[in-house]
Amino acid sequence: xxxxxxxxxxxxxxxxxxxxxxxxxxxxxxxxxxxxxxxxxxxxxxxxxxxxxxxxxxxxxxxxxxxxxxxxxxxxxxxxxxxxxxxxxxxxxxxxxxxxxxxxxxxxxxxxxxxxxxxxxxxxxxxxxxxxxxxxxxxxxxxxxxxxxxxxxxxxxxxxxxxxxxxxxxxxxxxxxxxxxxxxxxxxxxxxxxxxxxxxxxxxxxxxxxxxxxxxxxxxxxxxxxxxxxxxxxxxxxxxxxxxxxxxxxxxxxxxxxxxxxxxxxxxxxxxxxxxxxxxxxx
Amino acid sequence: xxxxxxxxxxxxxxxxxxxxxxxxxxxxxxxxxxxxxxxxxxxxxxxxxxxxxxxxxxxxxxxxxxxxxxxxxxxxxxxxxxxxxxxxxxxxxxxxxxxxxxxxxxxxxxxxxxxxxxxxxxxxxxxxxxxxxxxxxxxxxxxxxxxxxxxxxxxxxxxxxxxxxxxxxxxxxxxxxxxxxxxxxxxxxxxxxxxxxxxxxxxxxxxxxxxxxxxxxxxxxxxxxxxxxxxxxxxxxxxxxxxxxxxxxxxxxxxxxxxxxxxxxxxxxxxxxxxxxxxxxxx
Numbered sequence: 001x002x003x004x005x006x007x008x009x010x011x012x013x014x015x016x017x018x019x020x021x022x023x024x025x026x027x028x029x030x031x032x033x034x035x036x037x038x039x040x041x042x043x044x045x046x047x048x049x050x051x052x053x054x055x056x057x058x059x060x061x062x063x064x065x066x067x068x069x070x071x072x073x074x075x076x077x078x079x080x081x082x083x084x085x086x087x088x089x090x091x092x093x094x095x096x097x098x099x100x101x102x103x104x105x106x107x108x109x110x111x112x113x114x115x116x117x118x119x120x121x122x123x124x125x126x127x128x129x130x131x132x133x134x135x136x137x138x139x140x141x142x143x144x145x146x147x148x149x150x151x152x153x154x155x156x157x158x159x160x161x162x163x164x165x166x167x168x169x170x171x172x173x174x175x176x177x178x179x180x181x182x183x184x185x186x187x188x189x190x191x192x193x194x195x196x197x198x199x200x201x202x203x204x205x206x207x208x209x210x211x212x213x214x215x216x217x218x219x220x221x222x223x224x225x226x227x228x229x230x231x232x233x234x235x236x237x238x239x240x241x242x243x244x245x246x247x248x249x250x251x252x253x254x255x256x257x258x259x260x261x262x263x264x265x266x267x268x269x270x271x272x273x274x275x276x277x278x279x280x281x282x283x
Numbered sequence: 284x285x286x287x288x289x290x291x292x293x294x295x296x297x298x299x300x301x302x303x304x305x306x307x308x309x310x311x312x313x314x315x316x317x318x319x320x321x322x323x324x325x326x327x328x329x330x331x332x333x334x335x336x337x338x339x340x341x342x343x344x345x346x347x348x349x350x351x352x353x354x355x356x357x358x359x360x361x362x363x364x365x366x367x368x369x370x371x372x373x374x375x376x377x378x379x380x381x382x383x384x385x386x387x388x389x390x391x392x393x394x395x396x397x398x399x400x401x402x403x404x405x406x407x408x409x410x411x412x413x414x415x416x417x418x419x420x421x422x423x424x425x426x427x428x429x430x431x432x433x434x435x436x437x438x439x440x441x442x443x444x445x446x447x448x449x450x451x452x453x454x455x456x457x458x459x460x461x462x463x464x465x466x467x468x469x470x471x472x473x474x475x476x477x478x479x480x481x482x483x484x485x486x487x488x489x490x491x492x493x494x495x496x497x498x499x500x501x502x503x504x505x506x507x508x509x510x511x512x513x514x515x516x517x518x519x520x521x522x523x524x525x526x527x528x529x530x531x532x533x534x535x536x537x538x539x540x541x542x543x544x545x546x547x548x549x550x551x552x553x554x555x556x557x558x559x560x561x562x563x564x565x566x
Binding site: 107124125127128129130131132134136158159160161167169173176177180183185186187188189190192193194199 | 407411415417443466469473475482
C-alpha cells in the first residue's frame with residue numbers, strides 16, 4: 001500500500017489564497033504589508049531563500065524592501081539598520097538571514113529586533129511566545145509549516161503519540177511545544193537518544209528534523225504513521241532529498257511529505273503570512 | 284526491594300552550604316544579597332510559602348525586604364511597586380506571588396519585572412532563557428528543584444527515557460526542556476494522553492506534576508525507575524501527599540522522592556540560590 005503524499009503545494013496554495021484576500025482588504029484601508037529582508041553578505045543559500053520569499057511576496061501583493069550589507073559590516077552599522085527597520089512604520093516584518101558572519105554578535109542583533117516585527121521567530125519574545133502560548137511574536141516558520149501541513153490534511157493530533165527528531169530552536173523544540181498545544185503526547189529524540197528506531201516506530205506522527213540525508217530508514221517506521229520530513233539535503237548526484245529515506249518509507253507509512261515539494265514549499269508562505277498578520281495588527 | 288529515598292533535605296543542605304559560602308564572600312565585598320517579596324493580599328498559601336522563604340534566607344544570610352499590598356490594590360500602584368523594586372540597587376531578586384487577584388493584569392505585572400531580578404522564572408525573558416538555554420533570567424524554581432535532585436543523587440540523564448506528566452509553564456514544560464538539555468529522550472504526558480500508564484511504565488526517569496493526589500498508581504510504574512514527585516496535596520485526613528501513590532511505588536521503583544520532604548524542600552533553596560546568583564552578577 002502506497003502512502004498518501006502530503007504535498008506542500010496544496011497547503012501553500014490555501015495559505016496564499018487566504019493571504020491574497022487579506023492583503024486586498026489591507027490595501028483597501030491604505031496599508032501595504034511590507035517585508036524587509038536584511039541580508040549581510042552574499043551567501044548563495046541566503047540569496048536563494050530571498051528569491052523564493054520575494055516571489056511569494058509578489059504573488060500575494062506583499063511589498064519587499066531589501067537591505068543588503070557587506071559581509072564585513074560593523075556591528076554598529078548592522079544594529080543601526082535593525083533599529084531603522086524597527087522604527088519604519090511602513091515595514092511590518094523583518095527577515096534577518098543567519099548565521100551572521102562570525103565577527104558579529106548575533107544574539108545582540110536578534111534581540112534588537114522588535115518582537116512584533118519578528119516574523120521569522122528569532123527573538124526571545126517570539127520564542128517565549130511559542131513556549132508560553134501567549135501569542136507574542138511569531139513561531140519559527142519551518143516549525144509552523146509542519147503544523148500547517150497537519151492542519152490542512154486534517155490530521156488530528158489529540159492524544160496521538162508524536163515524535164520529533166531534533167531539538168533545535170528553529171524546528172525541533174518549537175514543533176514539540178506546538179504539538180503539545182495540539183494535545184499530542186510528544187517525545188523529542190536527538191543524537192543522544194538510545195535506540196531511536198524503536199522510539200520512532202512507536203510514533204503515530206513523526207516529525208523529522210535530523211539534518212542528515214537518509215537518517216530515517218525502514219527500522220524507524222511503522223504502518224499508518226504520518227511522517228513530516230523537514231530535511232533538505234543534496235545527494236552526491238546533486239539531487240535534493242529529505243532526512244527520511246523516501247523509498248523505504250513510502251511502502252510502509254500512511255502518509256508522508258515529499259522532498260522537494262513538502263515542508264519547504266510551505267515555509268515561505270508561512271513567513272509571508274506572518275507579515276500579513278503583523279500588518280493587520282497595526283490597523 | 285524497597286526504593287531508595289531521594290530526600291530533599293540532603294539536596295537543600297548541599298545548596299545551602301554552597302550559598303552560605305557565596306553570601307559570605309559577597310558580604311566581604313560589601314554586597315548583601317537581598318530578596319524582595321511582593322505579596323498582594325493575605326492568601327494563606329502565600330503567607331506559608333513566604334515564611335519558608337524568609338526562614339531559608341535568614342539561615343544563609345540573605346536579607347529580605349517585604350512589600351505587602353492590600354488585596355484591592357490598583358494596577359497602577361502595583362506596577363509602581365514593581366518598578367521601584369526594579370530600580371532598587373539593594374534588591375537583587377523579586378518574588379511576586381501569583382495568582383494575583385482577578386482585577387489585576389497579571390501578564391503586565393509579570394513582564395514589568397526585570398528578567399535579571401526574576402529569580403522565580405515568571406517573565407518571558409526567563410522562560411525564553413529556559414527554552415533557548417541562553418542563560419538569561421532564571422528557570423522556574425520547582426522545575427529546577429527536580430534537576431537539582433537528579434544532579435545531587437548522580438542520576439545520569441544522558442540517553443535515558445524521561446517522561447514528564449504535566450505541561451504547565453511552572454513545572455512540566457521547563458522540566459522537559461531542562462531534561463532535553465541533560466540529553467534525556469523526553470516525553471511529555473498530559474490529560475489528553477492516551478494510555479498514560481504504558482507511556483509512564485516505559486520511562487527510566489519519571490517526573491510527576493499531575494496536580495492530583497494519587498494520580499500515579501502501580502500500573503504507571505516499573506522496576507528501576509527514578510520517580511520525582513512534584514505534587515503537594517492534602518488528603519481528606521489532613522495529611523500531605525504527592526501525586527504518586529507512594530505505597531504503590533515504593534516496592535516497585537528504584538528511587539523516589541518522598542512527599543513531604545522531597546521536591547518542596549528543595550524549591551525555596553533554589554529560589555534563594557537565584558538571589559545569590561543575581562547578586563553575584565551585579566559585582
